[in-house]
Amino acid sequence: MTLEDKHPGSGSLVEEGHQNMGEKYQANGKPVANGRGEVSVKQESNGRCAMPRESLNMYSWQEIQKHNxxxxxxxxxxxxxxxxTGWAHKHPGGNQVLNHYAGEDATDVFRAMHVNLDIVKLYLKPLLIGELAPEEPSQEKHKSSQLVKDFQELRRTLEAMNMFSANPVFFLLHFAQVFILETLAWLMVWYFGSGWLVTIFISLLLTISQVQSSYLQHDLGHLSIFTKSKWNHLMQIIMMSHFKGLSTKWWNYRHSQHHVKTNIYPKDPDIDMGALFLLGELQPVKFGKMKIKYINYEKQHLYFYIVGLPLLMPIYFNLESIYVMFFQSYWMDVAWVSSFYIRHFITFGPFYGIFGTILLIYFVKLIESPWITLVTQMSHIPMKMSNEQNWDWVSTQIFTTCNVEQSLFNDWFTGHLNFQIEHHLFPTMPRHNFHKVQPLVRSLCAQHGLQYVKKPLLEAFGDIIR
Structure with missing residues (x-):
């Protein structure tokens, strides 16, 4: 299939009349006279773009870094x-992640975050405005070209080993776990009534279901379990919005930022906890210089127990999800989240009433919150936090992420998030393959002198407090 496109100065064909956002520079550093050029694009059947080299404008890193x-x-x-620029607001992963990499090499993060490259290339094609000048390195000069090269070779090796192919049976068993737990809770209340012992027991069943639903929607947000992407997306909505009562779009946009700029302040929302907690070494200095003291931060490790652990899920995440849904007009998410509450009122309302059912929902979230908080924070909060350093992809993830030792319990309890290093390097890899690629990742780290951190589970929990 041959497509002939004209590329204006902005390189965006998404909207007509989009203004030129910057001059074009030839290899000699001089601007192109009219800042516009026509190029022919051939879209081969394999999804690759073949473009005549002489038709593309040449840029230096110095020029590219200005556009950030x-x-x-x-x-x-x-x-x-x-x-x-003109397409960022339409990016399915949110416009923030593109802005976070503006003016940088995004090769490895682009490959890491996208499952189907053939589809993505169709979006990229009209945005192409040029290429690096022949004398320019493929990455910014301060990055380790050998590390980048070795990592890309490792990825090709893992692709050849089919490590990015999901096993549907593995995930169907986890889906079955959630449905069985929900069904058991419903059967128990109908058979035994709403006594306090039964209420505690069904709350535990629902808590496990909530946590495992979190892990499943996390998987569905990163990789393609089903052949058709629409089914993958639908199942993520069901697990996140119908089973957990949270906005899927809110989560995906937030989580994408966490992955592309892990522990980078303020780009990673997971370490930006506002006035409540100050994390790392930079945020306390910032607040200190500005003489901001909303709370006695020297005691934050103590009030973490009474605020951070129990209230993350029932208060903070719920309020943020509701705020984003309504102010961003995510009406489909509103409908699915409403189905979460409707289902609980139908199932448990006859026994607990409306007010009692609401209390049951938030009691379950109260129990779930420490579990989710400890598991999600143990691999990042104790690690390096900084302002933007523009590290290469591998260094970014190794510096800011650690693993927890493997065991059958640890794998189930954490949803395989005990392999956060492998997950962050390869977000679209199914979790049942993490333990297989771990030796190769450790070998790459050893080869380049990068510290591969792995801890016992309880030590990882303790490091959050420390």
């Missing part, structure tokens, strides 16, 4: 330069 603002965003992927 929300109103002017360029990315480099496989030495090709893309202007994503």
């Amino acid at each position: 603002q929300k109103t002017d965003q360029w990315l480099v992927i496989n030495r090709k330069v893309y202007n994503v």
Whole structure:
């Protein structure tokens, strides 16, 4: 299939009349006279773009790095330069993740976060405005080109080993676990009534279901379990919004930022806890210089027990999800979240009443909260936090992530998030393959002098407090 496209100065064909966001530079550093050019694009059947080299404008890293603002965003992927300014608001992963990489090489993060490259390339094609000049390195000069090269070779090896192929049976068993737990809770209350012992027992069943639903929707948000992506997306909505009562879009946009800029303040929302907690070494200094003291932060490790652990899920995440759904007009998410409450009122309402059912829902979330908080924080909070350093992809994840020892219980209890290093390096890899690739990842780290951190589970929990 041959497609002939004209590329204006902005490189965006999403909307007509989009203004030119920057001058074009030839290899000699001089701007192109009219800042516009026509190129022919051939879309081969395998999804690759073949473009005559002489038709593309050449850019230096110095020029590309100037385009790093929300109103002017360029990315480099496989030495090709893309202007994503006019398209960023349509990005399925949210516009923030593109802005976080504006003016940088995004080759490895682009490959890491996308499952189907053939589809993504169709979006990229009209945004192409040029390529790196021949004398320019493929990454910014301060990055380790050998580490990047070795990591990309490792990824090709893992792809050849089919490590990115999901086993549907593995995930169907986990789906079955959630449905069985929910059904047992419903049967118990109908058979035994709403006594306090029964209420405690069904609360535990529902808590396990909530946590395992979190792990499943997390899997569904990253990888393709089903052949058709629409079924994958539908199942994520069911697990996140119908079984947990939270907005799927809110979660995906938030979680994408966490992955692309892990522990980078303020780009990673997971370490930006506002006025309540100050994490790492930089945030306390910032608040200290500004003489901001909402709370006695020297005691934050103590009030973490009474605020952070029990209230993350029932208060903070729920309020943030509701706020984002309504102010961003995610009406489909509103409908699915409503189905979560409707289902509980139908199931448990005849025994507990409306008010009692609401109390049951939030009691379950209260129990779930410490579990989720400890598991999600143990691999990042104790690790390095910093402002933007523009590290290469491998270093970003190794510096900011650690693992927890493997066991059958640890794997189930954490939803395989005890392999956070492997998960962050390869977000679209199904979790049942993490233990298989771990030796190869450790070998890469040893080869380049990167510390691969692994801890016992209880030590990892304790490090959150420390």
